[in-house]
Amino acid sequence: MTPFLLLFVALVAASPMKRQTPPLDADGDGHLTIIEVDNAMDLDVVLVALDTDNDQHFTVDQALQFIDHHYFNVLDTNHDHQLSFQELQAGLTLDDLFNFYDRNGDGFLYGTEAERIYAMYNAAYGPSVFTPAVFQTGGPLDADGDGHLTIIEVDNAMDLTEVLVALDTDMDQHFTVDQALQFIDHHYFNVLDTNHDHQLSFQELQAGLTLNDLFNFYDRNGDGFLYGAEAERIYALYNAAYGPSRKRRQTPPLDADGDGHLTIIEVDNAMDLNVVLVALDTDNDQHFTVDQALQFIDHHYFNVLDTNHDHQLSFQELQAGLTLDDLFNFYDRNGDGFLYGTEAERIYAMYNAAYGGN
Known part of the structure; x- marks a missing residue:
């Protein structure tokens, strides 16, 4: 079994989703x-x-x-x-x-x-x-169709990290004041901006904001329900992340034609590298240590991407130096333009981490 498979099996075995x-x-x-x-x-x-x-x-x-x-x-x-x-x-x-x-x-x-x-x-x-x-998660917001959203409905239908990724349209892992006004106000921005750099990083948001906090922020009359104008922003956030349908966005399967071989077109159509990075960043620190990065690259590639030589890869370094095409070519050991067998293992693992098995 390859080192990656050993790591992946260990991660899956330790996951709460696998507990019996x-x-x-x-x-x-x-x-x-x-x-x-x-x-x-x-x-x-x-x-x-x-x-x-x-x-x-x-x-x-x-x-x-x-x-x-x-x-x-x-x-x-x-x-x-x-x-x-x-x-x-x-x-x-x-x-x-x-x-x-x-x-x-x-x-x-x-x-x-x-x-x-x-x-x-x-x-x-x-x-x-x-x-x-x-x-x-990804089910309808108003699950019982009564026109009123409860915190339980919001928690069941949405994931804050997925929402942040959807709202971060320039993919820089930060929100300026104007960008953050999509979901909070100036006062709330200042509360969350703990390092006072006039922008909110994913780390600041994940440390200081929950769906419950947003629900209470929007629940102006404090009655425990969002309806009418109170619900507008939650619906906008939901639609940005999942679309207005009842189901999670329809992510194409990796092997779209079912032939057992992955092409770069199939990978590009099915995956977004930023979504994958967020899914793999399980400690939500916007960085990967060497051990963490070995989920998807090797030591040599780590050193190439570690441009500031701090022995960790930031999201910025990865977004500047890595694409899905790069990963595809890295995994395509025989250079035939297809990933199959053991060549495809890491791509499937990353896809499953970000989107679930398809």
Whole structure:
């Protein structure tokens, strides 16, 4: 097995998507039972996944991902206006959450009753093969068609990194003030511009902004819904990233003609190098160390691209010195103009990382 295959197998094996977690709707009948939820989920794992700032606490706004204000007050036993992991572990179980979401008390979660459980499951384990399409990223924004967007609907339908890539039309990994006004205002820009260079880098945005933050920013009346003029920007962001259709953008398959050989035209039509780089940059630091870059190039190519000799490749260095055509020719060892067999391994791995298997 090649070094790359060993690395790729190790990465896949370590991925949460590969954990042998049972699907939520195990029998595929569209209704969740408490047994299915208990078998598929662990509350501690879910809490860790939802605690995106890793402080072991949930503020009121953060806790509204899975409970309401009243339940928050019940669980906040020390009245410090935040829920610690200890308070949640002492006062909350999956059974409690199931019963809280089971509004009609029939012992099943389905339709809108199941939204939060699916969102929590997806946050912790990734979408299950049995997850309904409307609960997967790229699904319709207004999943229940009621004209009002909830934070659950937005979280299920959108991925902030995908949105940022779509909005970054000049592909420089930064937003000027004018560019950022597509989704925030001047005040919010200044809050996020932590290095005061009058532009927002992807790193600043990923460190300081979430979909929940945007939702609350747009929710001017604070009622927990976006509708009318409040929803305009979210719809614009969604359409920029996914198009106005119900489904994720239709990315062509790599091997478009199915002949087992990849051509440069097929690769260029199916992939965007910037999207691939964002997908491979799993620590979101806009750089690749030598070990990270070995996912797609070798040591010699690394040294060629490392123009400032800092032993890492920035997005700027990669965008200035690397194209899909370059990668294709690098992988085409026999120079016959096709990638097949082991020659095609890395391209398929990069495609799958960015777009999922097709």
